[in-house]
Amino acid sequence: MKLLENLLGGFVSLFYPQLCLSCGKNITPDRDAICISCQVKLPKTGFHLEKENSFTDRFWGRVNIESGASFYHFAKGGRVQHLIHNLKYKGRYEVGVKLGNLYGKALKKSPLYRNIDVIIPVPLHPKKELKRGYNQSDMFAKGLSETMEVEWKKNILISTKMSETQTKKSRLERLENVKDVFKINDVDFLKDKHVLIVDDVLTTGATLEACTMKILEIPGTKVSLATIAFANL
DSSP, X not given: OHHHHHHHHHHHHHHSOEEOTTTOOEEOTTSOSSOHHHHHHSXXXXXXXXXXXXXXXXXXXXXXXXXXXXXEEEOTTSHHHXXXXXXXXXXXXXXXXXXXXXXXXXXXXXXXXXXXXXXXXXXXXXXXXXXXXXXXXXXXXXXXXXXXXXXXXXXXXXXXXXXXXXXXXXXXHHHHHHTTXXXXXXXXXXXXXXXXXXXXXXXXXXXXXXXXXXXXXXXXXXXXXXXXXXXXX
């Protein structure tokens, strides 16, 4: 039976080759959407091993976070950007889950992330999520949850109004754009918890800052942050 499945998979791949969503090279049908070579060679930051790093520096003096880290460095036109593009715009939600699985294994070994109580994704407005079919940050949170063995909650933090695209805005413009966008659905659940808020890419940090401020309004909460990628400004 296994032999037949392999033969059929090989036959199908001749006409519909499966490509690595990072480098674009052929991979066998039974492999992940990210080839082994890319899993090894993509530019990891190592931020999760440092209490103070380039990620946490971006929030210094703005909002109080316990820890902050990104899995990869983001470069325009690079392989990490290809992954993010496939995740956000090509319907390849499995990229988020896979990257969450991989990064979750690393975070679980870091003393900085051993006391996380719950993982919460940065929410999309329901209309945006309906159009995309899923929230890319939610897929990343799901993957992290599986390997960190930490509870993941999708609808605790919600987006209550549509915001404009952040792409060409400055940090202050981005922060103003997301001001008062987020709302907590279950305040009692989050009391006294260490929350890990996750997103796809850290640029100016305005969205994560707004989410963190909202969480920290709840008594006893602490916040750490994690993203798939870190973009230099």
